[in-house]
Amino acid sequence: MEPDGDQIDALLRLRGVRVTQARRSVFELLSGSALPLSAARIDEMLGNAGRSIDLVTIYRTLETLERCGLITRADRFNEGWRYMVISREHHHMIVCSECGSASPLDVCDLNRIEQSLERTTGFTNIRHSLQFYGICAGCRR
Numbered sequence: 001m002e003p004d005g006d007q008i009d010a011l012l013r014l015r016g017v018r019v020t021q022a023r024r025s026v027f028e029l030l031s032g033s034a035l036p037l038s039a040a041r042i043d044e045m046l047g048n049a050g051r052s053i054d055l056v057t058i059y060r061t062l063e064t065l066e067r068c069g070l071i072t073r074a075d076r077f078n079e080g081w082r083y084m085v086i087s088r089e090h091h092h093m094i095v096c097s098e099c100g101s102a103s104p105l106d107v108c109d110l111n112r113i114e115q116s117l118e119r120t121t122g123f124t125n126i127r128h129s130l131q132f133y134g135i136c137a138g139c140r141r
């Protein structure tokens with residue numbers, strides 16, 4: 001479920017970020033997008049929605065949101081880094097390296113590896129990030 005405006009404001013405040021129109025708009029856009037988005041794409045989408053923000057502010061906003069752990073860099077494409085919201089549900093993405101389409105996967109089998117790493121390395125709170133790349137069915141044709 002996508003967070004509404006109030007939830008987004010609350011999320012930002014929870015991370016110690018002052019709520020601004022730019023931060024709210026950018027985060028809202030990323031929350032509602034199934035695909036990772038680049039700054040250029042965000043610029044374009046906000047423009048289409050009549051909520052233009054200048055590109056420099058978009059870059060700065062992305063930096064802020066990334067620093068406070070709300071979004072992350074998903075991958076790098078022609079137009080640069082693409083960002084996505086860090087979701088609380090854990091899932092990995094499979095990304096087409098031709099067209100950039102991304103789909104979430106609902107399998108993650110790495111808990112066992114994390115548990116054995118806890119035993120062998122003494123680390124606790126082990127997390128992981130993992131992304132798969134390939135050629136999607138549409139591009140293969």
Ligand SMILES: [Zn+2]
Pocket residue numbers: 096097098099100101135136137138139
């Ligand atoms: Zn593709």
Ligand SMILES: [Zn+2]
Pocket residue numbers: 090091092108109110128130
């Ligand atoms: Zn996983």
